[in-house]
Amino acid sequence: xxxxxEDAKVFKALCDPKRLAILEQLRSGEKCACVLQEPMDLxxxxxxxxxxxxxxxGIVVSRQEGKWTHYRLSASGGAWAMERLxxxxxxxxxxxxRCPSCGR
Amino acid sequence: xxxxxEDAKVFKALCDPKRLAILEQLRSGEKCACVLQEPMDLxxxxxxxxxxxxxxxGIVVSRQEGKWTHYRLSASGGAWAMERLxxxxxxxxxxxxRCPSCGR
DNA sequence: ACCTCACATCAAAAGTTTTTGATGTGATCA
DNA sequence: TGATCACATCAAAAACTTTTGATGTGAGGT
Numbered sequence: 340x341x342x343x344x345e346d347a348k349v350f351k352a353l354c355d356p357k358r359l360a361i362l363e364q365l366r367s368g369e370k371c372a373c374v375l376q377e378p379m380d381l382x383x384x385x386x387x388x389x390x391x392x393x394x395x396x397g398i399v400v401s402r403q404e405g406k407w408t409h410y411r412l413s414a415s416g417g418a419w420a421m422e423r424l425x426x427x428x429x430x431x432x433x434x435x436x437r438c439p440s441c442g443r
Numbered sequence: 444x445x446x447x448x449e450d451a452k453v454f455k456a457l458c459d460p461k462r463l464a465i466l467e468q469l470r471s472g473e474k475c476a477c478v479l480q481e482p483m484d485l486x487x488x489x490x491x492x493x494x495x496x497x498x499x500x501g502i503v504v505s506r507q508e509g510k511w512t513h514y515r516l517s518a519s520g521g522a523w524a525m526e527r528l529x530x531x532x533x534x535x536x537x538x539x540x541r542c543p544s545c546g547r
Numbered sequence: 548a549c550c551t552c553a554c555a556t557c558a559a560a561a562g563t564t565t566t567t568g569a570t571g572t573g574a575t576c577a
Numbered sequence: 578t579g580a581t582c583a584c585a586t587c588a589a590a591a592a593c594t595t596t597t598g599a600t601g602t603g604a605g606g607t
Contacts, residue, residue: 341467343460350457355565356447359531363445366535372584385566387585398532406574406583417532424528427463428502428521431470459595476554489596491555510553510604 346427349420352396357381358389362412365399369411396420450531453524456500461485462493466516469503473515500524 352358357379364375376386390410393399397416402409456462461483468479480490494514497503501520506513 341463343463343467346463347458347460350454351564353454353528353531354451354458356451357565359445359447359450362531363447366531366533367537368534382567383584384568384586388565391585403574408584412532412534420532421525421528424457424525427457427466427470428516428524429470430472430516433471455594461595486597487554488556488598492595495555507604512554 341427346423349396349398349423352392352398353420355389358393361386361389361393362398365410365412369402369409371404371407371409373407375410445531450527453500453502453527456497456502457524459493459496462497465490465493465497466502469514469516473506473513475508475511475513477511479514 353362360379361375364370364378372383372386372390375390376383379386381389390399390401390408393410394401398413398420399410399416400413402411457466464483465479468474468482476487476490476494479494480487483490485493494503494505494512497514498505502517502524503514503520504517506515
C-alpha cells in the first residue's frame with residue numbers, strides 16, 4: 340500500500356519548529372509574508388524557503404495581491420494530512436493477532 | 444502556545460519513507476526486530492536506529508522477551524500525534540477574519 | 548565458564564536540509 | 578522610464594540526519 344514518499348513530504352513540512360511556528364501564526368487567519376517574517380528569527384529568503392515547503396506539501400495555500408503574497412491554511416490539505424496520519428497509525432483490524440490460516 | 448520542538452519530534456518520526464514502511468508492517472500487529480528487518484533494505488544497526496526514533500517519538504513501544512525485542516504501535520502515542528496534528532492545522536475560530544476591535 | 552544470538556551503541560562517511568548572502572523578477576509608483 | 582518594494586531563486590556554507598561497519602551488552606544454551 341501507501342505512497343511513503345508522498346506521505347513523508349506532508350510530514351516533512353511539519354517536522355521543523357520554525358514551520359510549526361509559521362503554521363501557528365496562520366491559525367488566526369491569512370497573513371502576508373512580511374507579517375509572518377517579523378516575529379520570527381528568519382531572513383526574507385529563509386521565510387520564502389519554508390513557505391515553499393509548506394505550500395508544496397498542500398497544507399498551506401498562497402494568493403497574490405499586487406506585490407504581496409498572502410498565505411493561509413488549506414482546509415483540504417489539512418484534512419488530507421489528518422486522514423493520512425490516521426491511516427498510518429491505525430491498526431489493521433482485519434488480522435489482529437489471529438492465526439493466518441483459520442482466522443481465530 | 445505549543446512546544447514546537449516536541450511536536451517536531453513526533454512528525455520527524457513520520458517523515459522518513461523507511462520509517463513509514465516499518466509503521467505499515469506494525470499495523471498488522473506486534474513484530475520483532477528481525478521480522479521487521481527482513482523485507483526491508485536496512486542493516487541490523489540501521490533498523491535499530493530507526494526503531495529508536497520511532498520509540499522516542501512515542502508512536503511505537505517495545506517489549507523485551509528473552510533475546511528478542513518486540514515492537515508495536517502505541518494507541519496512546521498515536522492518539523497524541525493525531526491530536527497534535529489537529530491542533531496545529533485547525534484554524535483558531537476565536538478570531539477568524541473578524542475586526543480585532545469590534546469582533547464582527 | 549564459554550559461546551552464540553539478537554539487538555544497541557558508536558564513530559566516521561555519505562547524504563540531505565537549512566541558512567546565508569547575492570542576484571533575479573514582476574508589480575507599483577514617481 | 579527608472580526607482581523601489583515584496584518576494585523568489587540561486588549557489589555555497591553550515592547544520593543536521595542517515596548509513597555503514599565495528600564493537601559492546603545481556604540473555605540463553607552447552
